[in-house]
Amino acid sequence: MTNKGLTRELMCLRAVQELREGMYVNLGIGIPTQIANFIPAELEVFLHAENGVLNYGGILSEEESDHEIVNAGGQPISLKVGASLFHTADAFAMMRGKHLDMSIIGGFQVSEKGDVANWKTAGELLGTVGGAMDLAFGAKRVMVLMEHTEKNGKPRIVNQCSLPLTGRRAVNVVLTNLAYIEVTPEGLLLKEGVAGLSPGEIQSLTEPRLIIARDYKEMSL
Secondary structure: OEOOEOOHHHHHHHHHOOOOOOOEEEEOOOHHHHHHHHOOOOOOOEEEEOOOEEEEEEEOOOOOOOOOOEOOOOOEEEEEEEEEEOOHHHHHHHHHOOOEOEEEEOOOEEEOOOOEEOOOOOOOOOOOOOOHHHHHHHEOOEEEEOOOEOOOOOEOEEOOOOOOOOEOOOOOEEEOOOEEEEEEOOEEEEEEEOOOOOHHHHHHOOOOOEEEEEEEEEOOO
16 A cells, blocks of 8 residues: 555455456456456456457466457456357447446546546547447446546546546446445445545545445455
8 A cells, every 4th residue: 555545456456355256247448457367266257358258367468478369458368268259249249238247447537426437538639438338337337446536636536527428327336546435326425445544534535525334444455
């Protein structure tokens, strides 16, 4: 842990706690792709990628890799026994057909209503939303994994997203380097915070009002 909260590796370790035996899970481009390297070998989780891969393993080094076997972000990956390779149209059909138990995506902003913006930053002239839109709506549960604030300290968890949206009211959980927050009909429920930060300090870095859970606890890794 750093003075800015959890490292990205520790964020991935906390995210792995959300996975359950037999789940079909998509890991979005960015921080979420690293989760593949932290899933325990004894936990059977079927990782899906929208370029047409199911049941892959960790991200490989350059020396180990086959550059024809990659995830949606172009990173070389290992294949588990029984892995499948198929057309990207079939991969998208799995997403759009609600066959994924969970998607873990990156984010630039999340609103208090669970809107998410994760494909275009302010000032970017080019870009497409791509598969992120399908992942935001196609999975039964959506977690956003992102830094709590921008580099200048501006909150990423906001009252209303100012960046182009990926999906409206799509997010169930936000996991940041500082906190674990559930999106509920009543508002954003702060369930966990990192050691050394009080709920009040986390609130000061968050634009919407946070509801402190009755069972609020320090984040455990």
